[in-house]
Amino acid sequence: MKKQLTILFFLILSTFMFSQGGTVKGIIKDYNNIPLFGVNVSVKNTTKGTQTNETGLFEISNIDNGNYVLAISYLGFKSKEVTLKLNSNETIDFGIITLFEGDEILDEIVVNGNRTNKFSRKETAYVSKLSLKDIENTQVYSTITNELLQSQLVTNFDDALKNAVGVENLWTSTGRGGDGAGYYSLRGFSVQPELVNGLPGLTNGTINPANIERIEVVKGPSATLFGNSVTSYGGLINVVTKKPYVGNGGELSFTSGTYGLNQVTGDFNTALDKENNIYFRLNTSYATEQSFQDAGFRKSFFVAPSLSYKVSNKLSFSFYGEITQAEQTNPTFLFLNRNAPSVATNLEELNYNNKLSFTSNDLSLENPTQNYRIQMDYKLSDTWQSQTLLSKSSTSTKGYYTYLYDYGLLGGNTFSRFLNKQNANTLTTDIQQNFIGDFKISSLRNRVVIGLDYFNATATDNGTGYAFYGNVTPQGGTSGDNPFTPEVETDSYPLSTAGVDSVLESQAVGNSKSKYHIYSVYASNVLNFTQSFSAMVGLRLDRFDNEGSLENPNDDYDQxxxxxxxxxxxxxxxxxxxxxxxxxNGFKNVAPTLVGDPEAGLQTLKTFDPEQANQLEFGLKTNLFKGRLNTTVSYYDIKVTDRVITDPDSPFNKIQGGEVVSRGFEFEVNANPVNGLNIRGGFSNNYSETTKSDNKNILKRRPLEAGPRNLYNFWANYEFQESKLEGFGLGFGFNGSSDRFAINYLSTGEFILPSYTIANASVFYSADKYTISLKLNNALNKEYYKGWSTINPQNPRTLLANVTYKF
Known part of the structure; x- marks a missing residue:
């Protein structure tokens, strides 16, 4: 009996000792039945998890018996949760699990150091307000990734945009009230960065790249989905900020460089609850920089908190904020005369000493900026989602703004300085409600967005008038002779706050406030006739209500x-x-104007239709070798019509007859031919001309905002793999342009800024927890200029050093 009980005891014991937990497995594919590699699969509230292999297969073993939730997430796809009940030794085979494209709050950023083709990130829900891969989107856009910015040690927004094909800086940020952000040429038209995370987010100063996850440069007129207040006929620039991600971690970074550059940045991400449903991320930076010229500085501090809260698998919230305090001297460009020929017709004749700033560090501008965004996502069903968004922004300018202009009244290359005291503020509010669907009608797949949009902008200006404050020559000569008085003055004008304030005391202080509203409804549908053939159709109805100046009811109008x-x-x-x-399509609202001979009686107010820009474009996109080679080749033709001009039959009448054409070719490549080597390159050619206008000064000429005709950029970054040099890396690249018109009018002739090619290089060492980098910008110390009726010297050779610690 004892022997039998002993045997029974050991049998029971061995059953417990050798029994195994349950197993779950399956194959994960996308909508096109293509296996997905590297999908994260985890059993919630346990440490069990894995990733799919190249066939999409996953398997998780030794799971204790019980009730669980299987969480599946992958970059650019909608996450999925599956409930299951598991018994010991049981294997549950889910078969094929299908994931659909789509950005979700907690899955927008996935830390993955082994991702191939790091310079090409094409998944985005902002460009089309739908989750489309780049290769299935009929619109062209360039993505500047955070990995690309890090490899180049980018510390300013202008340098970041050098990586976008067909984009060229026209002038840097001035900090001026209302329009102080930088201007860029895109497909022949000027544009400013006015979108943050797909919604209006204004700035009068520079944008700190330390908080940028990526920059999306969307090409061509884009009013159908984004309206006309934050876009141009050439496209738009959308800044995507860093947001919370699943996990804990962060980094600290310090960058120091030539001309007094010092920048400290911090990035911290953590869960705020035990269930890992609330994640918080904080990005912050403090930066100071001086100028290569005799005066000039910029300093900024920002803090950007963001929060993501996943209430359930159906409901989630997110919050984003950025508060920036910035101060800078505005660059005093040399403005060329737009009405009469200047003495100099090129840089050699101008004999410009570009080391002179013609300003003082006493004369600075403060640019506090705030941007906030709240988003609620709710899954109405398996095929429909509701997205509610609210964004608010506030940007201000306080301080001294100066400019130099060649009036041509004093002889020689003499530029007169004018300045004022800025005190301006712009407030914006945007509310959007989107309904996003992904469903089939019969066998046809439809991806639809239907949206309502309300936008409001209020601008206040309490700055002073502009006062004359001396003259300068490009070689540094000064005089006090006011070109608008008959006397010859010899006054001195010290570049100090006391001297400037004494002159501005006689200037009137403005008290203007203006406001406008835009009410819109839009819809866009991507219809798949087959897996290979699709059509996109979109339409926007836009109601523009301009209150104009609140003191003047006569300037109100709507369209x-x-x-x-x-x-x-x-x-x-x-x-x-x-x-x-x-x-x-793109459009621009046109204000009414008075017409009729004033000597014949009262003039009448004539209204107009909005200007229209229409683009036709065709091309190809590739995504070859498992994503290692992405290219885009396109040709576009943009025609702007209905510009208001003077009636050729009556000088007292206005008609809509002005036209501008802009057409060109663009090529972009992102390649990862071997592990560790990432390449980015592009080339663009643009032809622009004013074809119809009553202004003979610009007729049949290239508009100044079109920038240079040819632009090109290249960057290659290689990190050694699995050798004695593992972790070491090198980077090399260049960017450049053909010559451009600084002035191009019939009355003035041409002033051409020469072409340039700028070389850059870097070296770095990267370990698990830290990275050390050196970067040389403008390695050959090339003297070059940019401008838009201006002459703006660019930085000479600069050296940057960076240390980054990750935790």
Missing amino acids: TTFSPKFGLLFQPILNKLSLFANYQ
């Missing part, structure tokens, strides 16, 4: 506009090669 969009796309090789064509 209603339709903005359509259409595109066709065919993939001869699914997910690898696409051919596309698109029609895109």
Whole structure:
């Protein structure tokens, strides 16, 4: 009996000792039945988890019996949660699990150091307000990734945009009230960065790249989905900020460089609850920088908190904020005369000493900026989602603004300085409600967004008038002779706050406030006739209500506009090669004007339709070798019509007859030919001309805002793999342009800024927890200039050093 009980005891014991937990497995594929590699699969509230292999297969073993939730997430796809009940030794095979494209709050950023083609990140829900891969989107856009910015040690926004094909800086940020951000040429038209995370987010100063996850440069007129207040006919610039991600970690970084550059940045991400449903991220930076010229500085501090709260698998909230305090001297460009020829017609004749700033560090501008965004996402069903968004921004300017202008009244290359005291503020509010669907009608897949949008902007200006404050020559000569008085004055004008304030005392202080509202409804649908052939159709109804100056009821007006969009796309090789064509529209509201001969009686107010810009474009996109080679090739033709001009039959009448054309070719490549080597390159060619106008000064000439005709950029970064040099890396690149017109009018002739090519290089060492980098910008110390009726010298050779610690 004892022997039998002993045997039974050991049998029971061995059953417990050798029994195994349950197992779950399956295969994860996308909508096109393509296996997804590297999908994160985890059992919630346990330490169990894995990633799918190249066939999409996953398997998790030794799971204790009980009730669980299987969480599945992958970059650019909607996350999925599956409930299951598991018994010991049981294997549950889910078969094929399908994931659909889509950005979700907690999955927008996934830390993955082994991702291939780090310079090309094409998943985004902002460009089309739908979750589309780049290769299935009929619109062209460039993505500047955070990895690309880090590899180049980018410390300012202008340098970041050198990586976007066809984008060129026209002038740097001035800090001026209302329009103090930088201006850039894009497909022949000027544009400013006015979108943050797909919503209006204004700035009068520089944008600190330390908080940028990526920059999306969307090409061509884009009013159908974004309206006309934050876009241009050439496209738009959307800054995507860093947001919370699943996990804990962060980094501290310090960058120091030539001309007094010092920048400290911090990035901290953590869960705030035990269930890992609330994540908080904080990015912050403090930076100071001086100028290569005899005066000039910039300093800024920002803090950017963001929060993501996943209430359930259906409901989630997110909050983002950025508070910036910045101060800078505005760059005193040399403004060329726009009405009469200058003495100098090129830089050699100008004999410009570009080491002179013609300003003082006493004369600075403060640019406090705040941007906030709240988002609520709710899954109405498996096929429909509701997205509610609110954004608010406030940007201000306080301080001294100066400019130099060649009036041509004093002879020689003499530029007169004018200045004022700025005190301006702009407030914006944007409310959007989107309904996003992904469903089938019969066998046809539809991805739809239907949206309502309300936008409001209020601008207040309490600055002073402009006062004359002496003259300068490009070689540094000074005089006090006011060109607008008959006397010859010899007054001195010290560049100090006391001297400036004494002159501005006689200037009137403005008291203007203006406001406008935009009410919009839009819809866009991507219809898949087959997996390979799709069409995009979009339409916007836009109601513009301009209150104008609140003191003047006579400048009020409103306009209603339709903005359509259409595109066709065919993939001869699914997910690898696409051919596309698109029609895109943009518009600009036009204020009424008085017409009629004033000597014949009262003039009448004439209203106009909005200006229209229409683009036709076609090209191809590739995504070859498992994503290692992405290219975009396109040709576009933009025609702007209905510009208001003087009636050729009556000088007292205005008609809509002005036209501008802009057409060109663009090529971009992002490649990862071997592990560790990432390449980014691009080339663009643009032809622009004013074809119809009553202004003979600009007729049949290239507009100044079009910038240079040719632009090119290249950057290659290699990190040694699995050798004695593992972790070491090198970077090399260049960017440049053809010559450009600083002035191009019939009355003035031409002033051409020469072409340039700038070389840059870097070296770095990267370990698990830290990275040390050196970067040399403008390695050959090239003297070059940019401008838009201005002459703006660029930085000479600069050396940057960076240390980053990750935790």
